[in-house]
Amino acid sequence: MTTNASSTQDRLRGVFSPVLTPFNRDLSPSTQHFIKHCSWLIRQGVGLSVFGTNSEANSLSIGEKRGLLDALLAAGIPTDRLMPGTGCCALSDTIELTRHAVTSGCAGVLMLPPFYYKGVSDDGLFRSFSSVIDAVADPRLRIYLYHIPPVAQVSISMKLIERLLKAYPSTIAGIKDSSGDWSNTEAMLREFQPAGFDVFAGSEAFLLATLRAGGAGCITATGNVNPGPIVALYQHWQDADADQRQLALNKTRGVFQKLPMIAAMKAAIAWQADDSAWSVLRPPLVELDTAQYQQLQIDLQACGFTMPEASELAVAD
């Protein structure tokens, strides 16, 4: 078995969130809201997978992503908690964004496979990742593969991981498994985690199971809105009440999951922060309608949901 050459010290662990991207009314990214939200998440103990699926990252241009990342760094967000998504359809875009993240000092990058062409071969995907690694050519690069077949429709197979780990043991650092298929996460934990390939569950629904199987944590959308209890389970997973904590997390997650999730999370923040700017989504996604918004409030209140210090997420007009 190939052993990952990264030192333990380098390795990211814990709870990360694909950070929601706030927009202005004119649909441009709201840098001010973004910095406030990232700062708040860091204070809650959540790492920043900016530019993930739930960040509407694929609705942003490379220039917009570079600009947002630069704004975070200028605001003093710690690079050792940054794992930006950098995988795009176009090889040249992935290289540009990955290089920018690495030279900016980000601890890792979360990399989607190129996702426009369907039914592509593992040979083609291997070439995609290896072309990026060879072009960036920076020993600091740590890639977390991003497996999300329900959305990307292009998968990262066990065979591909094995091949990448063999070719680039110090660069291929781990995976976010958003397949929603626990048997897949389990197989990765069994086959690759012992070699230092860090497996993150794609949602907190699998956080306890992942930690019990030796995994690194989770990268979860609802970290944007429910960070405290998720981080608490990560910290207390060996305590007697861990299963109860997991059940409570699942209940809150269920409220968001039964609605269009990105819109629901933004609506929850708009409500808690009392800042309606938070409810804007970039097309093709749309905000909740009034009935959905009211149902969300009722269901969240029934869970005892609150966001601590939510007023800090608001931006004065």
Add this chain to the structure above:
Amino acid sequence: MTTNASSTQDRLRGVFSPVLTPFNRDLSPSTQHFIKHCSWLIRQGVGLSVFGTNSEANSLSIGEKRGLLDALLAAGIPTDRLMPGTGCCALSDTIELTRHAVTSGCAGVLMLPPFYYKGVSDDGLFRSFSSVIDAVADPRLRIYLYHIPPVAQVSISMKLIERLLKAYPSTIAGIKDSSGDWSNTEAMLREFQPAGFDVFAGSEAFLLATLRAGGAGCITATGNVNPGPIVALYQHWQDADADQRQLALNKTRGVFQKLPMIAAMKAAIAWQADDSAWSVLRPPLVELDTAQYQQLQIDLQACGFTMPEASELAVAD
């Protein structure tokens, strides 16, 4: 029924091809090969849907696409035969590329819906297209919608077309239907073609049927390699031998279609032009293996396939 306000004169008709994008060995686009190929296609009577699916367009950055388009214009390629693909995942990218195409004088643009997020609503897609149209804000803009559910996994429904036509009758000019489902093409021809919404079949396999039903032509990958006979059917579709011509086209298409098609078309050009640079694809796509390449040559020879003046597609080292 809403009537499309474009004058007949503006309207594109005939055979277009999603132009293959040639690459150098270092995977950068080969501008020289690209200009030669586009010039050759124009001489064969084929219009240029540069940056389509078969162009590996979603493996190119916006900067690379702008650069290639500028190079075509500088080389004197006629803008009235240019229909570049400009639909990207990111709204901001689609706006930038569409604006560039329109201000460059391109006769039309072929627009994919944003394709990363799946299961999006018609409301969201309507907002995507309308945000682009409102941002570009140029009366010269003519949008051909690009419906290719097998790859994009996001569809353009009849209801969405109706809504877009009603809101933007002089901008929404037509569609490329690459669903592969003739009943869908037929429904569009029946419902929207009479109002001046030009329906292009997504492959020459449906060219004769489309023309018989009043459609505008086809936008087809194999136009890259078999342009003469496809254009001849477009010109002679009312002749007695039209069905025979269609059958011959289908036979040649079948040879390419049973292989990974982009790789097969590039291999055919590399062979006919005697220029191996043509065989390079950008990851995640890969070139044919030796057995596939040999089979392609045998099958094409059995069809009597040749590319006229193919040596003009070669670039000296």
